[in-house]
Amino acid sequence: MKVFIRTDASTGIGTGHVMRCLVLAEELRKKNVSVTFVCRRLSGNLIEYIKSKSFTVISLPTPTNSNPDQDDENWLKLNWKTDVRQTINAIGKQPDKDWLIIDHYAIDKKWERTIKPMVKKLMVIDDLANRQHDCDLLLDQNLYRNLDKRYEKWIPSYTTTLLGPTYLLLRQEFRDIQYVEKKSDNVKRILISFGGSDPTNETMKAIKAIKLMNQPDIAVDIVIGFSNQNYSAIKKYCEDIPNIKIHYQIDYLAELMAKADLAIGAGGSTTWERCYVRLPAITIETATNQSEILSYLSEIGVICHLGLSKEVAEQDIANQLMHIINNPEMLKGMMDASKLMMRDFNESLVVDRLLEENNDD
Template identity: 75%
Template sequence: MNIFIRTDASTDIGTGHVMRCLVLAEDLRNKNVKVTFICRELPGDLIEHIENKGFPVISLPSPGNSKPANEDGISNENWLKLNWKTDALQTIDAISKQPTIDWLIIDHYEIDKKWERIVRPHVKKIMVIDDLANRSHDCDVLLDQNLYRNLEKRYEELISESTTTLLGPKYLLLRQEFRDLKYVQIEKGSVKRILISFGGSDPTNETMKAIKAIKIINQRDISVDVVIGFSNRNYSAIKKSCKKYSNIKIHYQIDYLAKLMTEADLAIGAGGSTTWERCYVGLPAITIETAENQSEILSYLSEIGVVCHLGVSEKVNEEDIASNLIKLINYPNMLRDMVNAAAFIMRDFNDCLVVERLLGGEK
C-alpha cells in the first residue's frame, strides 16, 4: 500500500499537524505501508525532523517569505488560503510521478473541498484530519480525535453522507512513547513536581508566563520541568530566565515527554494533541488557549472537570497562573477529581482503530 500525507509545520502554524501525522505514519510503516510526506518549505517546517524519522518528504517551494509576513503583509500561515489552487496543482505535480496512491491523508486548516476535488482524481481515497469543523470536505474518511459537546453532529453539514467519521479520543493518534509506558501514574496528591509544556513552537510565549508564575509562588521544594521545542523562538530568553533557579530544569526537543508527564503532579500547558496525552497518563493541568481551535475543547474539558482552564492567552498573566497554582497545591482533592474525569473520557481509547480503517479492517 502507498500512502501520502499532505501537512505543514512552521513557526506560525505550529508543529501539531506534523507530529500527529508522524504517529499515524509510524503505525502504518509498522504494517509495511509506504508513507511519503508532502510539505511546504517554511520557517520551522520540520522537514528535516520528518526525514530523520525515516520518511521521504516531497518539498513544495517556499512562498518566498523569510519572515512571518512578506512584503504584502501575507503570513506564511495564510499563504495557502490565498493560493490554494497553486498548492493543489503543485501537489498533483508531485504525486503524478509516483505509483498508484491508495490514500492521501490531509492535515491542514487551509485545505478544504475546493482543493480536495482538484486532487481527488489522482488518488484512490482521501482522509482528512480536522478539528475545526469550519469548512466543507470532499473525503472518504474524516478523523477528529477531540472531544466536544456536540461531537456527533459537528460535521453533518460539511461532508457527504458516504463519508466515514472517526470522532473522539477513542481514535487518538497517541505517540509510541506513551503506549510504551509500563506504568501510568493515576493517583495525584500533593504537588511536588510541575511540568510546563506549550508545544513545539509556543508562538505566544506562554512558557515564560508560566515560569514567572513559578517564581511568584516561590516554593523551592517543588521541582519544575520546562519542555521547549526547536521551533520555539524564545529558547535563549527562557533558558536565561531559568538559570538562577536550581529547582527548574529545561528539556530541549526531547523524546521522553511521556516519562516527564508520569513523574509530574501537575502540568501547565495549552490545548492540542498534548491535551489527550495528559489525559492518557492522568495528569491534571492548568491550561491556556493559545490558538482559536483550542477554545471549544478546553472550555468543555473545564466544564466536565478535566482541566483548570484560564482562558485566552492575551487575557491570562503570570498572576492568574500563580493564583490557580496555589489553589491546586492547597486542595489536592481537586487534582484527584481531575484525574478521575480524564480517565473516564479516555476509557474507550484503542490505538489500532485508525490504521485498521485505512487498511480496510474497520467499517
C-alpha cells in the same frame, strides 16, 4: 499500499499537524505501508525531522510572492491553486496512490476535489469543523459537545467519520508508559509544556508564575521545541532558579508527564496525551481552535482552564497553582475525569479503519 500525507509545520502553524501525522505514519509503516510526506519549506518547518524518522519527504518551494505580514495558512488559502498544482506535480508520477491524507487548516473542498481524481482514497484530519470537505474518511480525535453532529453540514453523506479520543493518534512513547497510580495528592513536580513553537511565549509567563509562587521545594520541568524562538531568553532567565530544569527538543515527554503531578500547557494534541497519563493540567488557550475543547474539558472536570492567553497574567497562573496545591482533592478529581474520558481508547482503530476502507474498494 502507498500513502501520501500533505501537511505543514512552521513557526506560525506550529508543529502539531506534523507530529500527529508522524504517529499515523509510524503505525502504517508497521503494516508494511509506504508513506511519503509532502510539506512546504516554511520558516520553522519539520522536514529534516521527518526525514530523521526515515520517511521520504517531497518538499514544496518556499512562497516567493507572499506578503511578509501574511501568515502561512493565509498564503495557502489565497494560493490554493498553486499549492494543489505543486502537490499534483509532486506525487503525479508516483504509482499506486492508494491514500492521500491531508492535515491542514488551509485546505478545503476546492483543493480536495482538484486532486481527488488522482488518488484512490482521500482522508482528512481536522478539528475545526469550519469548512467543506470532500473526502472518504474524516478523523477528529478531539472531544466536543454534540460530537456526532459536528461535521453533518461539512462533509458528503458517504464520508466515514472517526470522532473523539477513542481514535487518538498517540505517540509510541506514551503507549510504552506503564501507568502507576500516584500514592500522594501533593504537588511535588510541575511540567510546563506549550508545544513545539509557543508563538505567544506562554512558557515564560508560566516560569514567572512559578517564581511568584516561591515554592523552591517543587521541581519544575520545562519542555521547549526547536521551533520556539524564545529559547535563549528562557534559558537565560532560568539560570538562577535552581528548581527548574529545561528539556530542549526531547523524545521523552511521556516520561516527564508520568513523573509530574501537575502540568501547565495549552490545547492541541498534548491535551489528550496528558489525559492518557492522567496528568491534571492548568491550561491557557493559545489558538482559537482550542477554545471549545478546553472550555468543555473544564466543564467536565478534566482540566482547570484559565482562558485566552492575552487575558491570562503570571499572577493568575500563580494563584491557580496555589489553589490546587492547597486543595489536593482537585488533583484526584482531574485524574479520575481523565481516566473516564480515555476508557475506550484503542491505539489501532485509525489504521485498521483506513486499511478496511482500502480493502473495501
